[in-house]
Amino acid sequence: MNKYQLEITSTELIIRPYFGYLPKIRIFTFLSVIIFCFVPFFTQLDYNIRYILYGIGGIMLFYAIYDFIFRGSVKFLFDKKTNSIYKIYILSIRKRLMALDEMAIINTAEYGEMAYAIGKKKKQFIKNYPISDTFSGGKKSTARETEYIENILNPILEFVNKK
Known part of the structure; x- marks a missing residue:
């Protein structure tokens, strides 16, 4: 408890x-940081796939910030x-x-x-x-x-x- x-x-x-949300918030934040840090170095990725990954990272980061402000804290x-x-x-x-x-x-x-x-x-x-x-x-x-x-x-x- x-x-x-x-x-x-x-x-x-x-x-x-809502303190139990914090592990999920940390995971989403970590994954979005990984996407934003490593995708630019994958030059062999197609232009569209790169921006789809950026979109996914942005959505995860937005979701983590929203959950932290209105639930986790x-x-x-x-x-x-x-x-x-x-x-x-x-x-x-x-x-x-x-x-x-x-x-x-x-x-x-x-x-x-x-x-x-x-x-x-x-x-x-x-x-x-x-x-x-x-x-x-x-x-x-x-x-x-x-x-x-x-x-x-x-x-x-x-x-x-x-x-």
Whole structure:
């Protein structure tokens, strides 16, 4: 459960639900750098193939940067001092999502896979924020979900409900 980077203090709880994306981001960045560094030296490659490889490298680099900014670096801060939940982006840009007492945890399903999300109690199905990876119906996924509930979800609920 290290991939969620859960940190708990007496007044704050921080979770990075998309921290597991970082290995994929590193791989895409590495592959795009390899393409941009080595393709110019392959003079026997056709002009069209060379630019197709540059396009693939550019798309992978764009995807890695996008994932890093909007997923890999995102944190959720549960703050008892301000009684608020914040979504923190890169460069410490904070967006207040809701008050702690307005939070509801729901199960969301996309493409047949279930995930846990937080939302405001009366609007949780309209606007919600995923705080877990997706879980399918397999044995390994069920074991990961049980581990997630015990190590991540229960501490979040205890933190929010503790006054």
